[in-house]
Amino acid sequence: MSLTTQKVLLVDHSTRLMDQIFDLLNESSIPDMRVSTSLSFTEAKEKLGENQFALLIVRTPEGKQEYCEELIRLHAPGPVLVLLDNPSSSEIFRMLRAGASDVFDVDSVASGSQVFLAAIERLFSWSRVLEQNRFYREELEQSLSELKADQQAAYHIQRNMMPAEEIDICGIKARHLIAPSLYLSGDFVDVVPVDEDRVVFYLADVSGHGASSALVTVLLKNMTQGLVRDYRGASSDQLPSLSEVLQRINAELLETGVGKHLSMFLGAVDRSTGLLHYAVGGHHPMPLLSDTQGTRYLQGRGMPIGLFEQPIYDERVIELEWPFQITLFSDGILEVLPQKDMLSREEFVRAVVDNLRGAPPEKLKQSLMANFEGEAPDDIAIMTVVGQ
Incomplete structure (x- = not known):
């Protein structure tokens, strides 16, 4: 100088x-x-x-x-x-x-x-x-200007990778909302049709938030393309194991060495059999299933993705009652709720979802955050998957 x-x-x-x-x-x-x-x-x-x-x-x-x-x-x-x-x-x-x-x-x-x-x-x-x-x-202002331009470019890339905010395919309607705590989000969703009867969907929550977490969502998008390729052309009894898919994502994420991990709920609806296949990779809260029997949390557990060499992921299959609604949240929603303990927060979320069946994610977010003021400390993702 x-x-x-x-x-x-x-x-x-x-x-x-x-x-x-x-x-x-x-x-x-x-x-x-x-x-x-x-x-x-x-x-x-x-x-x-x-x-x-x-x-x-x-x-x-x-x-x-x-x-x-x-x-x-x-x-x-x-x-x-x-x-x-x-x-x-x-x-x-x-x-x-x-x-x-x-x-x-x-x-x-x-x-x-x-x-x-x-x-x-x-x-x-x-x-x-x-x-x-x-x-x-002046150096700092120049650096901030370049960083802002980079973030804007990354934001558009990330938004273009997201599915449309409302999708209607194979008799399944999916809607989602992503509310980042910073400019970029570490939360990510995707809904992909496999064929006329089958749809794959997931919600992932990368540790942290901001640019480094958003980068992992780009990697995740590429990794899950292999899942869709494996599904296409396979019969119902030849479907690849969803837990094996999470194992593969875990191995590839560890190999990158980015030092990030994520939680993920991965589901596949088969309209021809009326079944929901799903696997859980450390995701919390679990998705809510709403039908004529009420609204309840799906069961299952599993380790986070990207932390362990040989993790265990829970995989389950349940029969769906049509019509139904599956509602998924990232854990950022739990951090803005007024209840003191986790059980009370989960029950509050369940009650709101049950009361607002069919409502768009934005309406769910407004109702859940009605008593919250200020900026959310973490990214918030909400997705609804409705079988009609």
């Missing part, structure tokens, strides 16, 4: 004092110092508008304080040393209130030359700090 040349603007109506200050500055230890002079306030204003100076030294004749105050404002936030002839305390305070960095009596410049030089060197140090701060601020 290179700082601005150590330029001084000296404003005074007396060349005698200018020469005296020149001689003193030549004795200073400040390297590469260049001094520019001005004999009028008008000329000084022009020079301040056209150049950057490390230090402004200005002599204020009696009755001209307002001109000095204007120069101080023009040079702000740079340091200004003001010289006054026989100053009163009120004049000194006026200059300090206007933003002067230091004030000297003109007569003390020669009599206290060492004190004057020490003040000059101190103000130069101050100027260097200001310029360093400006440099770092």
Whole structure:
């Protein structure tokens, strides 16, 4: 980082004092110092508008304080040393209130030359700090601008990977909502038709949130494409094991070395058999199944994906009663509920879902967060899968 040349603007109506200050500055230890002079306030204003100076030294004749105050404002936030002839305390305070960095009596410049030089060197140090701060601020602003552009690009990529917010395929209607706590989300959903009768769907929640977690959702999207390829063309009795699919995702995630793990609920509805196949990879809360029997949590458990070399994933098959609704949440929803314990929160979620059957995810979110104020601490994902 290179700082601005150590330029001084000296404003005074007396060349005698200018020469005296020149001689003193030549004795200073400040390297590469260049001094520019001005004999009028008008000329000084022009020079301040056209150049950057490390230090402004200005002599204020009696009755001209307002001109000095204007120069101080023009040079702000740079340091200004003001010289006054026989100053009163009120004049000194006026200059300090206007933003002067230091004030000297003109007569003390020669009599206290060492004190004057020490003040000059101190103000130069101050100027260097200001310029360093400006440099770092500009660097930071540039970095933030580049980061914002990167995040916007990543946001559009992630949104384009998501399914449509409302899907109607194979007699299954799916709707979802993703509410990231930051610009990007670590929650991800997908709904993919396999053939005329079968639909695969999942909700995944990557640990943490933000850009690093969003990156894993991109990997997950690619990994699950293999699942769909395996399903297509296979008969019902040849369906690949969903727990084996989670095992495969676990192995591939560990191999990437990204240091992230995720929870996931993976389901497959087969309309021809009326069955729901599902596997659980550390997902909580479990999805809710609503039908004529009421609304209840599906059973099952399993280890998170991406933490263990040989995890165990629970896989189950249940017969569906049509019509039905499966409602999935990421665990971010539990963090915004007012209930003190987990059982009470889960029961509250179940009751809201049961009361709002058929409602869109946005309505579920509004009802669940009705008593919550502020920003959610974690991403929130909601998906409903309805068999018609």
